[in-house]
Amino acid sequence: MHDWLNNLPKAELHLHLEGSLEPELMFRLAERNKIALPWNDVEALRSAYNFGNLQEFLDLYYAGADVLRTEQDFYDLTWAYLQKCEEQNVVHTEPFFDPQTHTDRGIPFEAALNGISAALADGRELLGISSGLILSFLRHLPEEEAFKTLEQALPYRNAFFAVGLDSSEVGHPPSKFQRVFDKARAEGFLTVAHAGEEGPPEYIWQALDLLKVSRIDHGVRAAEDPKLIARLIEEQIPLTVCPLSNTKLKVFDDMRQHNILDLLEQGVKVTVNSDDPAYFGGYVTENFVALHESLGMTEEQARRLAQNSLDARLAY
Numbered sequence: 081m082h083d084w085l086n087n088l089p090k091a092e093l094h095l096h097l098e099g100s101l102e103p104e105l106m107f108r109l110a111e112r113n114k115i116a117l118p119w120n121d122v123e124a125l126r127s128a129y130n131f132g133n134l135q136e137f138l139d140l141y142y143a144g145a146d147v148l149r150t151e152q153d154f155y156d157l158t159w160a161y162l163q164k165c166e167e168q169n170v171v172h173t174e175p176f177f178d179p180q181t182h183t184d185r186g187i188p189f190e191a192a193l194n195g196i197s198a199a200l201a202d203g204r205e206l207l208g209i210s211s212g213l214i215l216s217f218l219r220h221l222p223e224e225e226a227f228k229t230l231e232q233a234l235p236y237r238n239a240f241f242a243v244g245l246d247s248s249e250v251g252h253p254p255s256k257f258q259r260v261f262d263k264a265r266a267e268g269f270l271t272v273a274h275a276g277e278e279g280p281p282e283y284i285w286q287a288l289d290l291l292k293v294s295r296i297d298h299g300v301r302a303a304e305d306p307k308l309i310a311r312l313i314e315e316q317i318p319l320t321v322c323p324l325s326n327t328k329l330k331v332f333d334d335m336r337q338h339n340i341l342d343l344l345e346q347g348v349k350v351t352v353n354s355d356d357p358a359y360f361g362g363y364v365t366e367n368f369v370a371l372h373e374s375l376g377m378t379e380e381q382a383r384r385l386a387q388n389s390l391d392a393r394l395a396y
């Protein structure tokens with residue numbers, strides 16, 4: 081079913097590696113690392129995946145990430161995701177990882193980065209999937225912590241091409257991170273940022289004007305500000321939209337209310353992504369299928385969305 085959507089060659093530009101941790105792998109890693117999980121089994125864990133908002137999800141996402149301890153764990157996580165990419169004709173991916181989620185638990189930065197980088201290299205060589213890694217700062221933590229993370233990453237500058245900004249949005253505007261993004265750009269990195277997921281359109285303006293981002297992650301609340309929409313169209317700034325995520329986190333109550341196709345038809349460069357597929361019910365193909373089934377996305381629209389994702393790549 082829906083092979084035509086699976087078969088479209090596409091890029092994924094908004095994927096948190098920690099959010100691709102499937103319950104089965106979480107249990108396997110917990111066993112390998114001798115960690116007791118607060119759920120009895122995979123079914124009990126899956127049934128906890130009901131979220132009223134972004135924060136409720138993040139609390140579980142950070143708890144789940146605790147099973148990731150060794151370089152091999154990060155390799156296995158990334159490799160499992162890349163195998164999904166191969167299955168779904170994702171020919172290029174630009175995943176995020178959140179170093180602070182791991183270093184704050186005492187996991188060496190190098191364990192996470194080396195495991196991820198080795199899997200991405202194998203993905204290129206063995207699966208033909210090109211990729212570029214984005215180092216994302218946690219916005220609920222102080223700017224000073226983001227500076228420390230950037231300093232820690234600089235010796236490994238060839239392992240990633242951009243910095244990003246994620247975690248709890250409301251109350252943590254992009255302006256809080258202006259100086260660390262200035263430093264990252266001065267060091268030669270591109271920038272992206274989550275903005276306009278739960279936060280207001282003002283945060284999208286800030287991401288563009290203060291953080292000088294090349295793409296906006298989510299950005300669906302731009303629709304509330306006609307001047308902002310005009311700018312996104314004029315400058316063809318890509319939005320990495322995540323439909324299943326937006327409905328699971330109640331940004332939209334129902335997929336039939338999602339605005340991605342309206343934005344597409346207005347001329348905004350929107351793309352389809354999975355965000356945290358293990359938690360939200362599917363990878364990129366499942367997101368395309370949801371748009372077809374709930375919004376009547378046509379084949380022509382699907383092709384344009386897939387082409388947008390290839391056009392919006394930043395890493396080569």
Ligand SMILES: Nc1ncnc2[nH]cnc12
Pocket residue numbers: 096099134141246247248249274277325355356
């Ligand atoms: N959808 C999302 N928004 C903000 N931070 C995240 N971290 C992982 N998924 C996220």
Ligand SMILES: [Zn+2]
Pocket residue numbers: 094096246274297355
């Ligand atoms: Zn995200």
